[in-house]
Amino acid sequence: MASPSSPRRRAASRAPKSASLATIAATAGVSIATVSRIVNGLPRHASAETEARVRQVIEALGYRPNQIGRALQQGKSRLVAMLTAELANPVMATIASVTEAALRDAGYVMILCDTHDRPDLQDEYLHAMRALVVEGYVLATNVRSPGLEEFVTRGERMVFACRPNPYAAEGTAGAFLGIDNAQAGRDAADYLLDRDCTRFAVLSQANGSPASIARALGCCERLRERGVPKGRIRDIRAPGHSHLAVGYAAARALAGRRPWRGGIVCASDQIAFGTYRFACEHGLDLTTANPLISIDGADLSAWLAPWLTSLHVPYEEFGTHIVEMLQTLWKGQPAADHIVPYSLRAAGAFPVDDLC
Amino acid sequence: MASPSSPRRRAASRAPKSASLATIAATAGVSIATVSRIVNGLPRHASAETEARVRQVIEALGYRPNQIGRALQQGKSRLVAMLTAELANPVMATIASVTEAALRDAGYVMILCDTHDRPDLQDEYLHAMRALVVEGYVLATNVRSPGLEEFVTRGERMVFACRPNPYAAEGTAGAFLGIDNAQAGRDAADYLLDRDCTRFAVLSQANGSPASIARALGCCERLRERGVPKGRIRDIRAPGHSHLAVGYAAARALAGRRPWRGGIVCASDQIAFGTYRFACEHGLDLTTANPLISIDGADLSAWLAPWLTSLHVPYEEFGTHIVEMLQTLWKGQPAADHIVPYSLRAAGAFPVDDLC
DNA sequence: CTGAAAGCGCTTACAG
């Protein structure tokens, strides 16, 4: 190791200094304004010779505009904050990934903040992002927090993915992007009914997000509607932070009494995975005798869980939608809710080629 | 929708304006410098009464320091860039997640950039991050690019997770964080040998990353070393961008001749997942007759792939290590490589409680 | 076509 006082230490202790507009201007013998105009490709910026000279200097010194200086001047940062509930969840990772790509294409840089569904972290990040003067917020979290309420009432430009805005004012454009969760629950019920199930288990998270509650409720509602007696519906709401753990616990509850026989609806892929693990360990039957359907249908599931039938939410398209919604906000218009369709992805039926 | 010229439009078209240091100073009747000192908790910043008055104004106006102004002044942004090869890969998502948490604890904000393993995107991001004056770079990509070479030679502060620095100078501290990949391959070989396998398949990606090549090579090397004849080793390098597709293709090649009988080493979890999907569809036997071991052992695998035995890389600890390495760099010292140990995670043996 | 100057929000010596 270099000693603390060695010259080497000094040299390496900060990032290599890069040239500024002023440096370029000085060595090219023009004004800062001129260089700025050239860099930004403004209309009648400079004579051909001046431009050539300046460009040469820029090239030679490897100049790149400092975004911080620009951001301070313009009052906008080209930064968008994305707050995710839990990046470890593949669904969240997918949303983050596609949003990042769409924002990049639109010329923005995404900052990803993992709130771990903790209100304190959520507020910490919200404030840190405001301090960075981000131009918009994408929320994929379901937690209430004072900071979020404050931001909503202050009119910050936010889009809500998957989970609706918990502080949305009545009759306001919610800027919500997602599926009709209640309807998805109903469709899951129909799927099992059409396969002649007579007993039903609905697995969801206790005190879950509004979205996941809506799925479970919609499902139970539909079952009753189609004449299933209450006694034939097991509405299991298992505790746990991770949906994996929820699914495991729910499956345990399900298998607890006598061997289960009937259809199973999991409010999310992750819950289905937890169920699956329990099934592997303790022999809960997940074959055609007990058809299982989940809601999410993430791409990874098509690989890792060929046994899984699910209502596939088109997360791969969320990035584009999110950017469109942000652009609406940036135009000063309220962003309407955006309800996307889902589709049935049958077990094992998804073609490999589409996944590569 | 509000008409384009409605007053509403104007009102919403930019973020709500927030108070500046100057505003606070003016309404509190003190100088900007005084407010700054109070906000930053500097030693003898102000008299008790002044401070009280200023704090009151800050509270009333909801003032938060603008990080951009501060960054410009101090020449540091408290931002760290993380470049990931592919966020859709759960291993990458895990690394991103833990790094984000560790950086936050250290007072930094992480910007996540998904390069999709494309050199052009990698360079685009590298330059965008430099423009943001980030204080460090975390690379979890394996792509060579002109920009990366430029950054390395310029001495930017970077750490390399999982994939070594492709432009590291001889005998230089590489700032690499990861496992001994060749040794992991060797250990995987030993695992199968100890289970009395006599035939072996080694599944990896054609033209893969140095890390994954090292795993496959180490494995083959060890097999030969322990006397396995070349004809009993099938070294399958399948093409494909995603490791899932690679695993699928490799399994197809493996099953192509006669029914496979022997041990299987997958260079990564994802390759094992692809193999698994092929096995489910086409009946490749993955039970004890054909023991399979992969390298990675991501937490998600413990849930979704209870059938999988793997050498578990402690990705959950990567965040802490990455921050330590960055802090070494920030002190002006070179960051040594950091080789972490891995451990065997046997199929189905991982306790559920540890995963919640 | 080109430049001098103001100002974005902040920190930090330097005076008093």
Add this chain to the structure above:
DNA sequence: CTGAAAGCGCTTACAG
């Protein structure tokens, strides 16, 4: 204890 002033890197009217 407190303030006036310079300056971080940039853009943008405003002159010429």
